[in-house]
Amino acid sequence: MVPFDFAYYRPQSIAEATALFLELEQQGKQPLYYSGGTEILTLSRLGFVSTAAVIDIKEIPECRVLDADGDPLVLGAALALTVLEETNPFPLLTKVAKEIADRTARNQITLGGNLCGQIFYREIATALLVAEADIVIAGPADIRQARINDLFHQQLQLGRGEFVVQFKVDRATATLPHFHRKRRKQGEVGYPLVTIAALKQDEAVRVAFSGICPFPFRSADVEAHLNDRNRPIGERIQAAIAAFPRPILHDIEGSADYRLFVAAQLLEDALRELGESI
Numbered sequence: 001m002v003p004f005d006f007a008y009y010r011p012q013s014i015a016e017a018t019a020l021f022l023e024l025e026q027q028g029k030q031p032l033y034y035s036g037g038t039e040i041l042t043l044s045r046l047g048f049v050s051t052a053a054v055i056d057i058k059e060i061p062e063c064r065v066l067d068a069d070g071d072p073l074v075l076g077a078a079l080a081l082t083v084l085e086e087t088n089p090f091p092l093l094t095k096v097a098k099e100i101a102d103r104t105a106r107n108q109i110t111l112g113g114n115l116c117g118q119i120f121y122r123e124i125a126t127a128l129l130v131a132e133a134d135i136v137i138a139g140p141a142d143i144r145q146a147r148i149n150d151l152f153h154q155q156l157q158l159g160r161g162e163f164v165v166q167f168k169v170d171r172a173t174a175t176l177p178h179f180h181r182k183r184r185k186q187g188e189v190g191y192p193l194v195t196i197a198a199l200k201q202d203e204a205v206r207v208a209f210s211g212i213c214p215f216p217f218r219s220a221d222v223e224a225h226l227n228d229r230n231r232p233i234g235e236r237i238q239a240a241i242a243a244f245p246r247p248i249l250h251d252i253e254g255s256a257d258y259r260l261f262v263a264a265q266l267l268e269d270a271l272r273e274l275g276e277s278i
């Protein structure tokens with residue numbers, strides 16, 4: 001049971017949602033945008049989240065768009081992860097989504113909720129970072145669009161009262177050769193020890209990670225080493241790993257050294273599958 005009372009709002013438009021946010025904030029209610037609600041409810045029960053009002057964005061039509069026929073593809077932030085599995089508009093994103101939580105949870109967990117959640121794996125970010133997706137953000141002042149790579153630094157940098165409305169992915173990018181692998185400590189459900197999502201475009205490999213650091217990342221330095229064809233693959237991978245941001249996670253799921261070992265194995269698999277000569 002959630003140990004506090006909160007008001008629940010279900011606005012029908014972006015303007016209504018942002019206006020509500022301001023109004024509730026002025027009333028001191030510390031409002032939260034609410035999408036699938038899985039994290040808000042779980043962390044509330046544990047005492048890590050407290051709010052007097054939630055603003056459910058699922059009734060806002062723009063947040064539920066799934067335009068798989070146009071260019072760019074448009075994916076609403078309130079789409080449940082299982083909707084991606086059923087429609088598969090962007091195969092790499094589908095593969096990432098399919099390995100998050102279990103199917104029952106994925107019926108609730110949304111694209112935007114995974115990206116903006118406090119639970120730091122945010123695996124959806126890996127596919128969106130390598131695809132260089134655009135992100136549509138609404139706030140009290142305006143609606144803006146930006147490249148996710150410019151806004152996602154460990155987590156999405158949102159302004160006061162802003163929420164994610166949509167993601168846009170170039171159709172050509174969505175069909176590029178790709179690689180995804182998630183390794184857990186054990187079993188087929190759970191948080192990642194290491195997740196890698198990679199795409200190859202114009203002979204360059206782009207790669208993003210979750211599970212290695214307490215945030216997902218894509219790094220220009222890491223990619224420069226991986227794409228340095230003057231060196232043997234083993235050296236490229238070791239140099240890439242040395243360039244990983246810090247800290248490396250070291251917890252009950254796995255030690256830092258083990259995570260780096262697994263990352264090296266997966267990078268070798270990724271480069272091989274993406275046609276790099278080993």
Ligand SMILES: Cc1cc2nc3c(=O)[nH]c(=O)nc-3n(C[C@H](O)[C@H](O)[C@H](O)COP(=O)(O)OP(=O)(O)OC[C@H]3O[C@@H](n4cnc5c(N)ncnc54)[C@H](O)[C@@H]3O)c2cc1C
Binds near residue numbers: 036077122
């Ligand atoms: C059983 C379980 C297993 C999990 N396993 C994994 C896993 O393997 N890998 C992984 O990466 N994650 C995993 N998670 C984390 C999960 O993906 C996140 O908790 C995610 O936030 C839940 O999405 P939601 O739509 O339910 O978010 P909500 O609970 O609705 O919201 C979570 C947070 O995001 C904010 N938010 C939601 N939508 C938006 C938006 N559109 N714009 C701005 N802010 C927004 C909310 O204000 C809130 O702070 C797991 C969670 C559960 C419950």
